[in-house]
Amino acid sequence: MLLKDKVAIITGGASGMGLATAELFAKEGAKVVIADLNLAGANDVAETIKSAGGIATAVEVNVSLQTDIDQLFKTTLATFKRVDILINNAGIMDDMAGIANISDKIWRRVFAVNVDSVMMASRVAMQSFLPQKNGVIVNIASVGGLRGGAAGAAYTAAKHAVIGLTKNTAYMYAPSGIRCNAIAPGGIATNISKSMSSVDQDGLMRTQEGSNIMPTPGQPHDIAQAALYLSSTQSKYVNGITLTVDGGWSTY
């Protein structure tokens, strides 16, 4: 077991790659905290893990609110006494709009959920990681954080920010025994399109030129395996990287 007795918080753990990561981490011996806006979904995942003999709990969290994040860590420490791994996975799509058509509302919402959350949760995690001189953060970015044409302007800028935050955190805290890496998934079969309340047709047409050359979509499990590698001691000398998991899509 690669994560025996480790305590892992997984945001957005009720669906998609967060769900797959929660189940895989529990199989690998971790005590898993499934943190999601969707409490019913998070509870279902926790129950499935427990009925398979694993250890899990569900917490209702809006990752864009500092108060909710503070409560998430309080609950985790009260339940499992420590925290070792933070997977900043919760995220939403934008509407594919380029800068000419961007709405303030979507820009702010995408940054709140996809970027502010990573900063706030990582900041609170440091309160545990620094004194214990150990801890791992894995940020779920996107190929949209490495390229210009995979999504709209808000999502692209937000995921670039996540990758920048990953590198800075890795650099700043390497001497303290803390690692921080990112994963850049390509197109993965999840429920994320449900987070799009509207679609900008011009932006969609431009992004589709790139998505048309994507190989078969990946599965949530493909990302969970990458998260397991980056969270375990198998990657103990890996710090500050962005691991692209996209079936080769972005090599074009």
Ligand SMILES: NC(=O)c1ccc[n+]([C@@H]2O[C@H](COP(=O)([O-])OP(=O)(O)OC[C@H]3O[C@@H](n4cnc5c(N)ncnc54)[C@H](O)[C@@H]3O)[C@@H](O)[C@H]2O)c1
């Ligand atoms: N699916 C893809 O193709 C793809 C590609 C690249 C990156 N990503 C990234 O992967 C991550 C996971 O997405 P997914 O594809 O598994 O999507 P998903 O929609 O299946 O799962 C996302 C989960 O996050 C939760 N969530 C959303 N907003 C939240 C909030 N404010 N607070 C707490 N929880 C919240 C949702 O309830 C859901 O359970 C996201 O960061 C996303 O940007 C996805």
